[in-house]
Amino acid sequence: MFNFDFYNPTRIVFGKDRLESIDKYVPVDATVLITYGSGSAKKSGLIDKVKAVLGNRKVYEFSGIEPNPCYETLVKAVEIVRSENINFLLAVGGGSVIDGTKFITLASYYKGDSRDLLKYGLAPIPFDVIEKAVPFGTVLTLPATGSEMNSGAVISYEHGKYAVMSELAFPTFSILDPTITFTLPKTQVANGVIDAFVHTTEQYLTFPVDGKVQDRIAEGILQTLIEIGETTVAEPENYDVRANHVWSATLALNGIVGAGVPQDWATHMIGHELTALFGIDHGQTLAIVLPALLEVRREQKRAKLLQYAERVWHIESGSEEEKVDLAIQKTREFFESLGAKTHLSQYGVGADKIPVVIEQLKAHGMIALSETQDITLDISQKILERAV
């Protein structure tokens, strides 16, 4: 097991009818900016319910944070935070709204050009760059990204997606009420399952370091997602199933799975370029890239792929090659069972577009991905060829 640090101070308020807790955890004298997306939270009445709980606090709203939240949008909210002396942010939405709100909170006290904050990647922004941020809470509407219980965000700027990490970006609390997610479109629910699944595999399908309990937790999340995947899409109001979906997605990226073990974020990094270039939903890019990446990287990941085959998919017989083949096939079939397509060509993206993707990976410095930093652009190209 590797040495590790684990720290996660976000308070989780989970279950039915938990919105009232907002009143407990937002300071009574706060001036609050509620941030949300394109309007479904408004139309459904959720924003009004949240405002009712906030009572006499001074409340502003900022809507229009888009999927893959854009720098240009977020800086407008930063201006409001500054001009209206906002001292608490409340994100009501899914990963994009929460990620965007993290950027707003970090940028609000930053004196320089806030595009600077996009340049640190997966390394935390140093405390001498930002030492203070606006505290914020979240009301989660989409179980997927885990952003409600971590300190990372992904921000879009021009044609790139940029990771932003800071301990100052942990939500102080997150309300996780599965019933709030009942009205989501089926595609978003499916994407959420895939996102949580791939977050888990990226911290698990690497090389063994004898992190026994981390492996078992990862396998437990994967097995849970497999068990509930089709039902959480097909039966949106099945509370128990959705509750397991929500909690698994949060646990998949709150630091517990990845503590002390190698991590391989190549699927996300390649996927980000596909979203930025072709507008393919984030979850769907992962469903395309992961099976292809596992094929190309089967030798480097052999030991963990065999463990995955046996413990997650209960594949008992066959040669090692056959077990690995079957595990990858079952992964692909699982994504497809949720309604996702797993080939680029199904989105009209052919092999002729691969050079453009490689160019963008190069432009964004993604030239040494994986748990061993040896996915060069050549290997990314092989993965993309396999994904067509």
Added chain:
Amino acid sequence: MFNFDFYNPTRIVFGKDRLESIDKYVPVDATVLITYGSGSAKKSGLIDKVKAVLGNRKVYEFSGIEPNPCYETLVKAVEIVRSENINFLLAVGGGSVIDGTKFITLASYYKGDSRDLLKYGLAPIPFDVIEKAVPFGTVLTLPATGSEMNSGAVISYEHGKYAVMSELAFPTFSILDPTITFTLPKTQVANGVIDAFVHTTEQYLTFPVDGKVQDRIAEGILQTLIEIGETTVAEPENYDVRANHVWSATLALNGIVGAGVPQDWATHMIGHELTALFGIDHGQTLAIVLPALLEVRREQKRAKLLQYAERVWHIESGSEEEKVDLAIQKTREFFESLGAKTHLSQYGVGADKIPVVIEQLKAHGMIALSETQDITLDISQKILERAV
């Protein structure tokens, strides 16, 4: 799944050679009281190493916190905190030292008779009773209780053991260096495995509420402890094995396993009386009580016992009764494989002593234990009879 709140702000610093982090997380201007036990931390040189890292900070020491830390001892430390204006505590020890330090931190700002703090049991001490505590960190020397990453303590007073819970009692950080635990006596290592195992079963062997991911995490911890149990006792310097022991024990009681599921702390509560009356080590009382309790409660716990049999012990064949029997037998054998005795009579405690135990349970209000509050004194008596 039940509604739940989860909050755990303790920072974990895990791995080899991590003591230097103390310098990062203890304020530079702190006046520190280092708390420890009967002297092994001093004799091994660990206290001196910790003091070296603390550098120029003003440092006091308080030694002599005993196993099952006593109120009378701890109030002496409270006097030092007050008289010397201590504003940071650093517990160097196992669960007893950390639990004792939690009591010290809570009692230090409490104006009344600090025995008041013993009366809240498993309910958190209200914030209007204590609103402030001295921040503290820990250096863990014994993987067992999970106290290094939770907000609970058990304090001994006269002939009772009293639970004390408060959000103010989370360590701000805990250093978990498995190599520090290499020199522990084998019995303490074994007790640590048993304690972590039983913490997990107490949040798992109850009744099903479809907490799929919580169940999988519990099963993962149990499987890990089973895998590493004998080796962590037999090969104290096997780093990977001990690292898995340490991290499993922390995760077993940091709130993740118990979030949203029923809990049955009866084994601990009955065990506490056995320690208080007969001086049997805490871990050993659990090895005695758990198998007996599972026998007596097999009907109430049937569904989870069958799941436990199948998923943890891989018992595939036989009738339901046979599976449950075998799972309980394997649990007992596991404890025995670590060198623990699983019968009261092996400690010279016969059936004639049961009325005394029942009297103490009654005196401490332990008249409605379990996940359904239906372990009456009559049922505790049956469990104890079975445990002789």
